[in-house]
Amino acid sequence: MKEKNSELLKQAWKEAPPPSVLPGEWETIWSRLVGSPNRLPVSRSPRRWLQAAAFAVVFLAGVGFGLWGGWLVRPAVGPSSSSVEQPTILEGGSQIPGKGTATLAALSSTSIPEGIDIEMLGLRDVRMEAVEEPGQEGRRYRMTAFTPRGIKIVWNYPADEPETHSLNGGQS
Amino acid sequence: MEAAISGAECEGLIARARRGDQRAWRELFERDRERIYRVAYRVLLDREEALDTVQETFLKAFQNLHRLSDDAGWFAWLRTIAVNRAMDRSRRRGRLLRWLGRPVDEQELHCISDPSGTGSARSVAEVSELGQALHAALERLSPRQRAVASLYFEEGLSAVEVACALGLRLGTVKTQLFRARQRIQRHLEAFRPLEELL
Numbered sequence: 001m002k003e004k005n006s007e008l009l010k011q012a013w014k015e016a017p018p019p020s021v022l023p024g025e026w027e028t029i030w031s032r033l034v035g036s037p038n039r040l041p042v043s044r045s046p047r048r049w050l051q052a053a054a055f056a057v058v059f060l061a062g063v064g065f066g067l068w069g070g071w072l073v074r075p076a077v078g079p080s081s082s083s084v085e086q087p088t089i090l091e092g093g094s095q096i097p098g099k100g101t102a103t104l105a106a107l108s109s110t111s112i113p114e115g116i117d118i119e120m121l122g123l124r125d126v127r128m129e130a131v132e133e134p135g136q137e138g139r140r141y142r143m144t145a146f147t148p149r150g151i152k153i154v155w156n157y158p159a160d161e162p163e164t165h166s167l168n169g170g171q172s
Numbered sequence: 173m174e175a176a177i178s179g180a181e182c183e184g185l186i187a188r189a190r191r192g193d194q195r196a197w198r199e200l201f202e203r204d205r206e207r208i209y210r211v212a213y214r215v216l217l218d219r220e221e222a223l224d225t226v227q228e229t230f231l232k233a234f235q236n237l238h239r240l241s242d243d244a245g246w247f248a249w250l251r252t253i254a255v256n257r258a259m260d261r262s263r264r265r266g267r268l269l270r271w272l273g274r275p276v277d278e279q280e281l282h283c284i285s286d287p288s289g290t291g292s293a294r295s296v297a298e299v300s301e302l303g304q305a306l307h308a309a310l311e312r313l314s315p316r317q318r319a320v321a322s323l324y325f326e327e328g329l330s331a332v333e334v335a336c337a338l339g340l341r342l343g344t345v346k347t348q349l350f351r352a353r354q355r356i357q358r359h360l361e362a363f364r365p366l367e368e369l370l
Contacts (some may be wrong), residue, residue, distance in 0.1 A: 006358075008302075008326055009325050009353070009356060009357070009360075011302065012302050012303060012305065012306040012360060013306065013322075013325050013326045015300040015302045015303035015306070016300075016302075016303030016304070016306045016307050017210075017303075018209065018210050018213035018214070018219070018222065019213070019219045021206075021209060021219075021223065025223065026202075026205060027231075029205075029223065029226060029227045030198065030201060032227060033197075033201070033227065033230055033231055033234070034194065049268070057340075119314060
């Protein structure tokens with residue numbers, strides 16, 4: 001009886017062959033073996049593809065979220081270099097014409113105590129351009145700069161009534 | 173059953189493959205791919221996973237050919253790689269389902285990876301009722317039991333050879349074999365009485 005059962009078992013194995021494999025599928029496996037001898041070949045099973053796709057989606061979502069978060073918390077000061085013409089940087093507050101006016105303009109919007117000089121205001125991106133006005137004697141300049149808090153201040157030199165502009169276009 | 177070509181020819185092929193001869197690799201691949209696929213399929217019961225295992229097995233074998241000390245033992249070495257990789261895959265599959273919080277059922281595992289139940293490229297008519305019964309029985313075995321049973325019943329190895337191939341103790345192999353045989357026979361009896369078959 002034991003022998004008969006063993007025979008039955010062997011017969012059952014013969015009658016349950018694995019699913020057949022097409023020649024083209026063997027070729028695909030061979031080409032992967034030859035094409036990538038030093039690394040694991042690409043998997044054929046759908047689950048692997050799903051895992052790879054899921055990883056790609058999570059990775060891209062992470063990158064996107066990071067970029068979005070970075071955009072949200074970007075420093076809210078100063079213009080980007082691409083949106084403003086290259087300014088003429090004047091180093092040293094003493095060399096900036098009309099600095100008294102600029103101090104006044106800055107005080108009006110940044111609540112800095114009176115008496116603080118322009119060097120201490122930390123003005124940056126100071127720009128100076130000549131203004132041609134008919135009938136006006138001498139050269140006049142239009143000065144622009146940004147306070148540390150991103151307030152754009154504009155004044156004329158020689159001294160004029162100061163005006164300030166915030167970065168988002170507001171005016172005070 | 174072990175090889176269709178002579179041992180000397182096989183050893184010559186391996187020597188050429190070791191020197192980087194791609195044609196020798198190809199001959200070895202064409203010679204043994206079907207048998208490796210069959211062994212892997214018996215453990216995994218999944219066509220695509222078995223083909224993946226064939227791919228990984230040959231890749232690993234080609235990359236580690238310098239470690240094969242006895243060229244005559246090429247196929248046994250290859251088969252051991254295949255069975256171990258197939259069992260690893262099967263365990264990973266089980267871990268995946270456990271991680272997903274689902275009960276691990278071999279039949280369910282098989283249905284997930286192969287919804288048709290009998291393999292995507294195989295017609296139902298190709299497999300007899302007895303064959304289907306065996307397939308159903310194998311689904312109820314552990315990957316290790318399937319490996320032991322496949323090497324013993326299908327590959328025709330002795331218990332000692334199975335133990336060597338899988339790196340198991342002889343006692344363990346005998347126990348696994350006994351349990352596998354019991355389960356398979358129970359299934360075969362349920363599908364088709366032994367008296368009718370013999």
